[in-house]
Amino acid sequence: MSKVDLAQFHKAFHEESLDGLDAMEQALLALDEGAEDPELINVVFRAAHSIKGGAATFGFTDVAAFTHVAENLMDEVRSGRRPMEKAVVELLLRSGDTVRDMLALSMAGQPAATAESQALLAELSAMVSGGTAAVPAAAKAAAPAETIEGWDIAFRPFDYLLKTGNDPARMFRELGALGPLRVECDAGKLPALADMDASSSYLGWTLHLDAGAKRAAVEGVFDWVDGDCDLTLTPRVAAPAPAAPAAAPAAPSAPRAVRDVATNSEASSVRVGIEKIDTLINLVGELVITQSMLSQFHDGVDASQLEMLRHGLAQLARHTRELQESVMSIRMLPISTVFNRFPRLVRDLAQKLDKKVVLDLRGETTELDKTVLEKIGDPLVHLVRNAIDHGLEVPAKRLAAGKGDTGTLRMEAFHRGGSIVVEVADDGAGLNRDAIVAKAVQRGIIASGDGMSDDAVAELIFEAGFSTAAATTDLSGRGVGMDVVRRNVMDLGGTVGIRSTQGSGTTFTITLPLTLAIIDGLTAAVGEETYIVPLVSIVESVQVKPDAVRSVVGGGELFRFRDQWLPIVRLFDVFGCEGRRRSVDEGIVIVVEGEGTRIGLFVDELIGQQQAVVKSLEANYRRVAGISGATILADGSVALIADVTGLVRMQGRRKAA
Amino acid sequence: MNEQASTASAASDEAAQYLTVNLGNEEYGVDILAVREIRGWTPVTRIPQAPSYVLGVLNLRGAIVPVLDLRLRFGLAREEYTATTVCVIVMVAGRQFGVVVDAVSDVVDVSPGGIRPVPDMGTTVDTEYLKGLTSVGERMVLLLDVDRLLQPQDAQMLEAALASSDVKAVA
């Protein structure tokens, strides 16, 4: 029979189950807050039901057994036999977490039932009235053996039978497969032709099966029409003799799916909306047309065709660009996939800390590159933990400060220019300037806070080793600080900023590039080497006359750009390039801006502008200061991409040292 | 190639295969399971702040892959890269990198029992990068611990150094 390897569907099952669990969690949280929409209960039921069905189908029996009980519990709620109480929500939330773990174990080819899952299963079973804890065993007791020679069957379908898609002829064929079959038709009920309804059946039959088929096999032929017909099954019983078993359709053997133990490899995938695929297919279609149009010039072009060629090439360029944009859009997913985990986190944290918090999610449909989405979660979790742990006050304190007892945590994503901005804002106590300054002084980060602006003080919390927690709780802290948040965001080519007002709250602003994969860049020669500077960071490229340069104490150089004096960063120094060091007027200074600070990058010459597909240097090597990644040039060689923000920071450090 | 039969016959059932490469007068073995590809020398793009033995990165079918020179890694004198210079691409712990050697020579079977610890001997190589040594006929082959060649430790130490300079920085 079929040789379908079920393992190929495991990944899809896992992914949709995780989606189901997310939906279930959101629905539970909404129910927990008193929502009364019955569809929410259906969502939870459906998630448990689907996971159970899939798990049973794909051979994950532990998961199936567990979700079966959760489904029963939900069924009681759905049918109104049990109210959706706090305890039920709590238990189901925990069950969701457990199923997540069990699925991960299953995918890794490990047994999914753990002590923890068993304990929770027991709790679930105890809650479900009558608590049956496992999937009902499929095997029913075998029917008592009858010594049967044959069957006489009276079958008269009700007149609507054909409308159910059941066809007597087909059923007779099925019976015929069990043994020799004689069919007698009784047309006595046939109406006059004029009254006949083509889709109704008016006939009755008497069937004689001359073989000792098992009762279950004969009944099986009629199981779908039970209640839609008059049916009498009469076995012809012979004297006890070993009846030859009829050629009943053998119960299909259930081949155990071979579990692919190596499914652990996290090959990441993107699920893509059909409309995006359709757009792509259309574009490729147009590309093919353009290509065939251009191919007529294969044997040369005469002057009369030049215009056509030019037109064709322009079309090719446009289609290629559109195709690129479309392909890139496939990598874009809504930030809701990340935001979704926060309602639960906020609820749990607030509960733990006896705080009242309302989470205000906005801009959830804003799309981000998949890679960015995967990596932005941890920094956001950190900011949210921090906001609830340190930012928002307990109700009493809020009331004393003249605010409502419930704090608001706003998470919002939106477009600004060529970037995506994600804000995490609380209306809590704000940063405590004095505490930060004291801490920074104690840590030796600054000598004193005198003369520092509030913003500059706030920036201090991003310094390595700085922690604002007066007492480390188990919520935040955890050995990582804001410096790690900033580092993670910088790894994505983004920046983090902070605004805080004492008494009324703190807002963190994360700015991320729209897409990581392709940038517009300026190609610059430095010595023998080629570097790419992202266009988005470039203010202007200028030639600087020697008399516009001032040396400063410590060996640095400044040059005059408009009304500012900017430091000159010689890329061949920073990157240790080989090559002649030139005086400033021999090369070009690219004025770049990162985190609001401008510097001049001194390079030998500008080669040109190009789009660069950004490749990771870290995938096989590691981070390199001042470099954000690499790209492949037209000749196949590798060029490194300058990390402007990193270079600005390095310059800041050099100045401070 | 024939000598390997003598080692192979003494081998227990779990003999592993090693690609042997030449470096000066010495022969090193690289676990064949780690070897992805053997290619000729092509110029690489230098990376800033890299240790001297990391020559740079190359484009390997769209992936950016670092290349290190085994001679420099072991503190030997640098050789000119010629048409016969070979770059062995290895994959360790999900990371690919290239190792430049003088030449590749052979594939040999080595049984676990045939691997002896490295005595503190006069080889030019720091024993830290060796898993052991084995003999193939008359030849001695030093088995490389490929995992340690491009140590993340190097990177971590460097990052730690950078981070500590952060602490002194003023916003």
Place this chain on the structure above:
Amino acid sequence: MAKILAVDDSASMRSMVAFTLRGAGHDVDEADNGQAALDTARGTKFDLVLADVNMPVMDGISMVREMRTMAGYSGVPILMLTTESNPEKKMEGKAAGATGWLVKPFDPDQLLATVARVLG
């Protein structure tokens, strides 16, 4: 070879069904809920419809009820993919006009055997 519509909100179940049937030489279209299935069925005549019961937007039972009123679909076999824990769903499905059912969990061989049974 028959033209079959597989309806299930679970992508993994749907692809298992579709993959198995395609392997047996059938032409399979997919839909992820009852409403989508109706929309698909309006444009194409299917020889067989396999539908999950629990689905968002429109469940399988409402789908059968609707589909039976559609031109050309009054006698087309429609099988419900039900779970054994739910005998009353079989009856509800039948009442709505389903031809029969296939009990989950099923494996590819059981699926093919049942489809062969309906297609005769």
